[in-house]
Amino acid sequence: EDKVVQSPLSLVVHEGDTVTLNCSYEVTNFRSLLWYKQEKKAPTFLFMLTSSGIEKKSGRLSSILDKKELFSILNITATQTGDSAVYLCAPYQRDDKIIFGKGTRLHILP
């Protein structure tokens, strides 16, 4: 059975802190891994990771994939209150199916 586990489920930090969000997965026909940020209703796309060991960066956010250990992390440095959201990890399979983890709820205190 396909499985996606994100940790921690919830995280509260102060503005300026650095956070690391974890995602482990076991899925068939893995193609790539997607990260999303969900603030209200609809998730917004952050990263797609296809190759192991290659870090993707976007401003203060970065992410890396380990296809051997079936693991990905999302880092946010110098956090801001606007980073408060649920961060979703989603393995993307070769038949175009996408399975979401339960997400990490991040809350940044001012």
Place this chain on the structure above:
Amino acid sequence: GAGVSQSPSNKVTEKGKDVELRCDPISGHTALYWYRQSLGQGLEFLIYFQGNSAPDKSGLPSDRFSAERTGGSVSTLTIQRTQQEDSAVYLCASSFGGGGAGTQYFGPGTRLTVL
């Protein structure tokens, strides 16, 4: 339109009634997904359409749930004899699929409340 649209944005219904939720994907996207998100929970996969292939219905929670996609574009998710546990936000997403980029674009969702 430029993005995925869903209607209605909110739906309140009585237990036992049927509801229909609509999704208009981005033009040209061959893949269409339906997800459900209950309060405080992650996204639960419901059903997936890819082009003219048979849909992947493996996530539908019961036979009260069904979905169709007409002409490879608009999709309707139907819930028959709604129950209170069906209350959730129903999200639709589309992507190029079929070996494309895989990036999903989500609609704003329909918040369903079953009284």
